[in-house]
Amino acid sequence: MQSYHIAIVGATGAVGLELLRVLERRSFPVASLRAIGSARSAGKSVRFCDDSIPVEELTDSSFDKIDIVFFSAGGEVSRKYVPIACQADAIAIDNSSVFRMEPHVPLVIPEINPADVRSHRGLIANPNCTTAVALMALYPLHRVFGVRRVFAASYQAVSGSGARAIDELRQQVKDVVDGKPEGTSSGIRVDQLSSQIYPHPIAFNVLPHVDSFLESGYTKEEMKMQNEGRKIMHSPEFRASVTCVRVPVYRAHSVAISAEFERPISVERAREVLAKAPGIELVDEPQNNRYPMPLTVAGKDNCQVGRVRVDCAFENGLSFWVSGDQLLKGAALNAVQIAELL
Numbered sequence: 001m002q003s004y005h006i007a008i009v010g011a012t013g014a015v016g017l018e019l020l021r022v023l024e025r026r027s028f029p030v031a032s033l034r035a036i037g038s039a040r041s042a043g044k045s046v047r048f049c050d051d052s053i054p055v056e057e058l059t060d061s062s063f064d065k066i067d068i069v070f071f072s073a074g075g076e077v078s079r080k081y082v083p084i085a086c087q088a089d090a091i092a093i094d095n096s097s098v099f100r101m102e103p104h105v106p107l108v109i110p111e112i113n114p115a116d117v118r119s120h121r122g123l124i125a126n127p128n129c130t131t132a133v134a135l136m137a138l139y140p141l142h143r144v145f146g147v148r149r150v151f152a153a154s155y156q157a158v159s160g161s162g163a164r165a166i167d168e169l170r171q172q173v174k175d176v177v178d179g180k181p182e183g184t185s186s187g188i189r190v191d192q193l194s195s196q197i198y199p200h201p202i203a204f205n206v207l208p209h210v211d212s213f214l215e216s217g218y219t220k221e222e223m224k225m226q227n228e229g230r231k232i233m234h235s236p237e238f239r240a241s242v243t244c245v246r247v248p249v250y251r252a253h254s255v256a257i258s259a260e261f262e263r264p265i266s267v268e269r270a271r272e273v274l275a276k277a278p279g280i281e282l283v284d285e286p287q288n289n290r291y292p293m294p295l296t297v298a299g300k301d302n303c304q305v306g307r308v309r310v311d312c313a314f315e316n317g318l319s320f321w322v323s324g325d326q327l328l329k330g331a332a333l334n335a336v337q338i339a340e341l342l
Contacts, residue, residue, distance in 0.1 A: 003031035010073030011035035018332035063088040086122040100125040110337040128224040129330025137305040137322040140277035146262035149239040155254040172203035210244035252294035254323040260314040292323035
């Protein structure tokens with residue numbers, strides 16, 4: 001088997017570290033690995049296959065003799081350096097949103113549209129993490145019943161905002177638990193907590209605000225499920241109205257979905273379809289308190305779907321709940337699966 005010279009841009013970030021673990025765990029054929037980061041990260045080291053890999057500062061020459069480069073350092077870095085990587089004849093797999101909707105750039109979930117990889121021109125985009133988790137459950141149903149539109153609400157973990165957001169939630173919880181009593185209060189109030197990552201405290205709170213707001217009133221994150229879903233599923237008429245919510249969970253996103261289909265659908269048939277779908281597990285025993293949760297999918301490759309029921313507001317409708325580790329299927333795992341297709 002051919003081995004590849006690999007680079008990871010953003011190697012010390014939450015997704016970058018997960019990429020290292022996924023490449024090692026799946027025995028990806030790595031001839032050499034170059035860990036790349038910002039000037040602040042240069043000089044640090046990361047672990048890969050029991051070796052300590054020094055982190056190099058990102059420069060224009062970082063991609064010399066590299067076959068595949070994973071980008072997970074944010075949109076600004078991707079916008080500047082992905083073209084440089086492609087000019088160096090490396091294949092770029094980009095986790096940012098910068099190139100996803102470019103017509104000539106494949107946007108790929110390997111369980112859904114693996115053939116799209118073949119049309120790449122040196123760049124393949126990784127989908128939005130919430131979109132990836134949702135489509136893992138929605139697409140198998142779409143293939144059989146033809147999805148028309150969905151209404152959805154996401155419950156997104158703070159790790160979707162990076163390692164600093166995890167630290168902020170952890171510190172805010174500690175501040176409340178360890179806070180000094182004020183008068184008759186048992187501790188400091190949540191609204192007194194310091195916040196740098198989000199506009200409000202995330203501990204003991206939920207924020208109906210993920211990404212920046214558009215003139216329509218939706219956020220950029222909320223529009224990604226419709227726009228990216230159309231491209232990935234090759235379904236230009238697909239419509240999605242989504243409210244994205246940040247919740248005080250460290251890891252793994254969940255999405256509540258109500259979907260309307262073109263053809264009649266039953267719970268029994270839907271469960272059959274979902275049980276056979278790759279990359280997703282049917283966990284649907286509500287009478288035994290078994291349903292998908294962030295706690296049960298964190299650190300796992302497969303997403304889980306449950307709470308499957310006939311939607312009482314749609315003619316051919318189904319409601320269900322899906323959870324998935326957004327650092328894995330929503331980012332690192334999906335990116336490595338794309339590389340495996342190459």
